[in-house]
Amino acid sequence: MKLIQTSAWYPPASSGGVEVYVEGLAQNLKPLGFECVIGTPLTLEQKSAAPQTGYYNGIEVYRYPSFAAFATWLSANQSGIYHQHTVRDRCGISHLRLARTLGMKTIMTLHMPEIVCVRGTMxxxxxxxxxxxxxxxxxxxxxxxxxxxxxxxxxxxxxxxxxxxxxxxxxxxxxxxxxxxxxxxxxxxxxxxxxRAHQLREIVALSDQIVVVCQWLYDALVRNGVPEKKLLLSRHGVSSSGAATSIPHRSLTIGFLGRWQETKGVQILVEALQHVPRSLPVELIIHATHADQHGQANRDKISAIAASDPRIQIKAPLSRDAVPSAIAQFDLLAVPSQWLETGPLVVLEAHAVGTPVIGSRLGGIAELVEHGKDGWLVSAADVQAWAAAIAHLAAHPQIVATLKQGIRPVKTTREVAEEMAELYERLMRH
Known part of the structure; x- marks a missing residue:
């Protein structure tokens, strides 16, 4: 069966959580008998260029410069199923509406909180x-x-x-x-x-099924009147699940992978570390990305602190392929998000290689991490609470070892694909 999957972003131009999810879904649907074609806009720098059709990791990708180009392509490449993953200007309600008009079965997966939150952070x-x-x-x-x-x-x-x-x-x-x-x-x-409320109602009307990737967003949609029969909770998965080999450390090694933006909370980690006695063996390794206009000031502030604190190492961003092995070398992965995440995927990636997470007691993180069993949850914006948690775990390494043993098997992208395949087949029968 041929499927259309669309997203405002797709590799190699970007590689955030949505992009990783969509690519993983497309790859894992292939052995199940589904051929995915990806529709995604060209980058803003390329929006005056001609449409581009090519392949990325064996998946056909159509990159369009405008809605008109998208409409021409979709009309010529209709399939039974249209599955959209973003609600953005360049891949949003107009695109979903067109698919509905063309008679396709429409699915919207909501990966972000913006549809119920104008602020975007919840x-x-x-x-x-x-x-x-x-x-x-x-x-x-x-x-x-x-x-x-x-x-x-x-x-x-x-x-x-x-x-x-x-x-x-x-x-x-x-x-x-x-x-x-x-x-x-x-x-x-x-x-x-x-x-925004009108947009949500329109998405509900235009979608045969709405997929949500976390419980709190599911609950928020129900509060806003979305019928539960239209909702399907399907959590993220990772490409593989199995502990990797780690290297013993003399100090508690905490890793951070994420954007430099303040919403990702790396500044909370760095500030907290300034309150942890230097007599305690702690090391913070930062692999941060996207030092753009939203993150440059935060990066500059953190770099200044790191220059006088040898416990903090700022290293180069990691490629997608390098992420699992890097996380496996941390004693703890820190996820100090300052907003409600719908995942984040990195929590599952940590669990997949046997690394416990110390994270904010918020949103999707709190759904994926069980405090004291497979990770440690901290009040998100409380610097002193983060400092106390880091100091406690550094002073009691046996707790970290226990957390590591408490990690359960992680859902895989193959399982996500199987859930989506079941959904596609059900929609096509009706």
């Missing part, structure tokens, strides 16, 4: 975990609208068409008067929140 006011229910007043306040604005005013403002609200905000943002700039936020934000 952290209310940036500090506390949110339940994900979209409410105009509460969400608007989270995004900067004053609590002095009555709820009925926020509700009325939410009726403004988003395009008009954005235009008004843009004009007011240019004002030198902070009061006018705040007014711009007040005018536009409720409309953005209501538009």
């Amino acid at each position: 952290m209310q006011a940036g500090h506390t975990a949110c339940d994900g229910q979209i409410e105009v007043t509460r969400c608007s306040q989270c995004l900067g609208v004053s609590k002095r604005v009555p709820a009925w005013v926020a509700e009325r403002l939410s009726q403004i068409p988003p395009a008009i609200a954005e235009a008004g905000q843009a004009r007011l943002r240019r004002s030198r008067d902070v009061r006018f700039r705040q007014l711009g936020t007040t005018l536009s934000t409720p409309a953005h929140v209501r538009d």
Whole structure:
């Protein structure tokens, strides 16, 4: 059976969690009798180029510069199943709508929290975990609208068409008067929140099935009125499951793999280490990526601290192939995320090679790590709590050894593919 899989990102241009998931799914569907063709946009730097068709690791990939090019391609390459993995401008609701119009069975896998959170982090006011229910007043306040604005005013403002609200905000943002700039936020934000709720309803209407990869996002969708019969919980998997050989260390070696952005929390680790006595044997190895405009300042700050702290090593980013063996050499993998992750995949990759995780007690991390059994959970933004946890584990290495023994077998990408194959076959029967 031929399948269309689409994503706003795909290797080799990028290799985040969504890309790894989609490629792994396509590869593991092949032996099950499914031929996947990937549709993905060209990079922004290439958006004026002609469409490109080629192969990546044996999978056919069509890279399109525009929605018009995508529409032409999809119309000529219809299949029974259309499976989309992102809700972004260049692979989003318009693309899903077209597939539905063409008569395909449509599946949307939600890998990110943005569909229920305009902020994109599921952290209310940036500090506390949110339940994900979209409410105009509460969400608007989270995004900067004053609590002095009555709820009925926020509700009325939410009726403004988003395009008009954005235009008004843009004009007011240019004002030198902070009061006018705040007014711009007040005018536009409720409309953005209501538009997000509308987008969710449209995705539900356009999808035959919605796949979610973690329990908290499943629960948030139910709170927002998504029928459970349309939802399927299917957690991530990894390419292989089996402990790798590690090297004994004299000190507690903690690794970090992730982006430099503050939402990934590497700065929390580094700050916490400054409160851990240097008499305790601890080493932090950082393999961070994407030092772009969102992460460069954080990288610079951490590099300055590392320059005077020999316990911190900043090393080059890892290729995808090098990740498992690198994680296997850590005593602990740190996942100090400051937002609600839907995975993250790196937790499963750590468990697959027998490395315990010390992570934030938030979202998907808290679903995958059982505190005291196969890992250690810490209050996400509490630097002192992280320092205490690191010091405790460094002083008691037998605890880390026990955590390692508590790791259970990890779900594989083959199992994910089998779940999706069952879904595809069920949809095609109806």
